[in-house]
Amino acid sequence: MAASHPHAVDALLEGLGRELDRASPLPLYYQIKELLRERIERGELRPHERLPSENELERALGVSRMTARRALAELETEGYVYREQGRGTFVAEPKLRQSLLRLTSFTEDMRARGLRPGARVLDVRVMRDERVAARMGLEPEEAFVRVRRVRLADGQPLALETAYVRAALCPGLEAEDLTDRSLYQTLRERYKLQLGRAEQTLEAGAATEFEAQVLRIPVGQPVLLIERLTFLGDGRTPIEFVRSVYRGDRYKFVVELRR
Amino acid sequence: MAASHPHAVDALLEGLGRELDRASPLPLYYQIKELLRERIERGELRPHERLPSENELERALGVSRMTARRALAELETEGYVYREQGRGTFVAEPKLRQSLLRLTSFTEDMRARGLRPGARVLDVRVMRDERVAARMGLEPEEAFVRVRRVRLADGQPLALETAYVRAALCPGLEAEDLTDRSLYQTLRERYKLQLGRAEQTLEAGAATEFEAQVLRIPVGQPVLLIERLTFLGDGRTPIEFVRSVYRGDRYKFVVELRR
DNA sequence: AGGCCGCCATTGTATAGACAACATACCACG
DNA sequence: CGTGGTATGTTGTCTATACAATGGCGGCCT
Numbered sequence: 001m002a003a004s005h006p007h008a009v010d011a012l013l014e015g016l017g018r019e020l021d022r023a024s025p026l027p028l029y030y031q032i033k034e035l036l037r038e039r040i041e042r043g044e045l046r047p048h049e050r051l052p053s054e055n056e057l058e059r060a061l062g063v064s065r066m067t068a069r070r071a072l073a074e075l076e077t078e079g080y081v082y083r084e085q086g087r088g089t090f091v092a093e094p095k096l097r098q099s100l101l102r103l104t105s106f107t108e109d110m111r112a113r114g115l116r117p118g119a120r121v122l123d124v125r126v127m128r129d130e131r132v133a134a135r136m137g138l139e140p141e142e143a144f145v146r147v148r149r150v151r152l153a154d155g156q157p158l159a160l161e162t163a164y165v166r167a168a169l170c171p172g173l174e175a176e177d178l179t180d181r182s183l184y185q186t187l188r189e190r191y192k193l194q195l196g197r198a199e200q201t202l203e204a205g206a207a208t209e210f211e212a213q214v215l216r217i218p219v220g221q222p223v224l225l226i227e228r229l230t231f232l233g234d235g236r237t238p239i240e241f242v243r244s245v246y247r248g249d250r251y252k253f254v255v256e257l258r259r
Numbered sequence: 260m261a262a263s264h265p266h267a268v269d270a271l272l273e274g275l276g277r278e279l280d281r282a283s284p285l286p287l288y289y290q291i292k293e294l295l296r297e298r299i300e301r302g303e304l305r306p307h308e309r310l311p312s313e314n315e316l317e318r319a320l321g322v323s324r325m326t327a328r329r330a331l332a333e334l335e336t337e338g339y340v341y342r343e344q345g346r347g348t349f350v351a352e353p354k355l356r357q358s359l360l361r362l363t364s365f366t367e368d369m370r371a372r373g374l375r376p377g378a379r380v381l382d383v384r385v386m387r388d389e390r391v392a393a394r395m396g397l398e399p400e401e402a403f404v405r406v407r408r409v410r411l412a413d414g415q416p417l418a419l420e421t422a423y424v425r426a427a428l429c430p431g432l433e434a435e436d437l438t439d440r441s442l443y444q445t446l447r448e449r450y451k452l453q454l455g456r457a458e459q460t461l462e463a464g465a466a467t468e469f470e471a472q473v474l475r476i477p478v479g480q481p482v483l484l485i486e487r488l489t490f491l492g493d494g495r496t497p498i499e500f501v502r503s504v505y506r507g508d509r510y511k512f513v514v515e516l517r518r
Numbered sequence: 519a520g521g522c523c524g525c526c527a528t529t530g531t532a533t534a535g536a537c538a539a540c541a542t543a544c545c546a547c548g
Numbered sequence: 549c550g551t552g553g554t555a556t557g558t559t560g561t562c563t564a565t566a567c568a569a570t571g572g573c574g575g576c577c578t
Binding site for chain 1: 336362363455456457458459460461462463464465479480481482483484487492495505507510511512513514515516
């Protein structure tokens with residue numbers, strides 16, 4: 001047995017057995033999955049520690065092997081565990097599950113990289129823009145608050161960011177001071193807007209004269225163009241469209257892909 | 260029946276039945292999944308069209324319902340279809356499939372964009388590279404099969420791809436013909452290597468003389484540099500490191516971010 | 519000592535069947 | 549006319565079982 005001591009799995013199984021609710025409308029496999037996930041996230045099960053086998057779950061919880069199996073299989077596709085034929089099921093490393101599908105603000109992104117985030121406001125105005133509206137699937141008359149900012153990392157210009165936020169959803173945003181402040185934080189705290197998902201595209205480009213001046217690089221230098229269309233928690237209502245131009249020599253975008 | 264005409268499903272099932280190979284070492288559910296996926300990607304099954312039900316697959320292919328079910332369930336988690344209880348299984352909209360944060364090969368990526376993928380091999384050799392080995396967390400003596408290819412979209416050069424695959428895990432790879440073939444498919448089918456996850460970075464750069472020549476663009480044009488470190492199904496064993504240089508004017512990377 | 523073989527535990531694939539939950543179409547009844 | 553019930557088809561959950569493939573271990577044989 002690979003666990004730290006022989007009774008570790010037994011104690012875990014007993015706990016699971018007590019919490020499993022056969023009267024609940026939630027499927028058994030889902031309950032088992034959630035119970036195991038909680039223990040992994042709370043750190044009760046440590047990386048590379050072995051989980052109960054399908055057989056052990058079957059006996060201890062009084063479910064069929066296929067039910068136990070489904071719980072473990074879903075934990076695997078969600079990145080919480082890895083499975084090896086002939087060996088068992090083991091807790092995955094935390095970094096596998098973190099950098100995955102996270103929607104982060106510039107501020108959070110910089111902090112995660114160990115840099116001090118900042119923002120210098122170039123201009124803020126309420127306006128219309130047919131192309132942006134079309135891109136968001138809205139009527140051409142839709143009004144936006146356009147915020148243009150230079151984003152700083154440790155005080156140095158890193159990106160030029162132009163955000164179009166739907167004015168109808170955050171009245172008075174144009175009067176907020178967004179210097180050195182996270183737009184997402186403002187949307188969340190002042191307007192109680194929950195962000196859900198975002199569609200983001202990345203491509204390479206060359207700095208225009210304006211971009212070069214703001215970012216303090218030569219015209220024509222490589223830049224990373226990132227466009228993001230962000231939706232509210234319901235997954236359908238668009239809230240903002242952001243176009244960012246990052247210095248190519250100082251910024252690298254990182255994603256983790258899964259099969 | 261919601262299909263265009265009553266015999267559409269029958270014809271599909273007959274085709275599937277002929278292609279299913281019970282002597283193959285590949286699992287039945289996997290074969291069924293791949294056959295259906297091919298038909299979706301080739302457009303033979305159009306968005307929102309109904310797929311055969313679990314019961315129809317069971318009868319027509321002579322498999323159990325759980326096997327048919329698993330094929331459909333995996334297509335769902337991969338974003339190819341959506342399922343509605345009481346109604347059936349339907350082809351998903353293309354945009355839903357391509358924007359998920361999935362580990363895809365160039366071949367799959369191009370097909371999802373409706374382009375014809377291709378590859379022209381520049382050179383293949385077995386070699387060592389300390390920097391690549393370090394990047395993969397391996398000993399400096401580790402041997403790699405380095406494959407340099409020009410990746411084509413509809414016959415036009417789109418990217419220069421340099422892949423370093425661990426020679427120990429795929430002996431004889433250097434003798435394979437990788438012209439117009441997916442490396443991932445070869446790893447999967449010839450070497451039975453299951454890919455798990457990948458860590459990928461994207462940054463902007465300018466085309467070097469060599470890159471410019473291969474991609475048929477002027478020197479210094481913007482390019483998207485993508486580096487990918489791919490791991491096997493266990494999530495820990497590195498298998499390949501790929502450095503790709505994409506034409507900045509023709510390629511856009513799409514991701515969907517959550518929460 | 520070293521290598522080979524077989525046993526056991528574990529995950530992977532596949533089958534067969536049962537009942538539940540849900541959607542749709544149709545029909546009978548008021 | 550419409551309202552509700554029923555029949556049917558679909559996916560969702562769950563059980564029970566069998567055998568295959570793999571990895572680890574120990575013991576046996578040479």
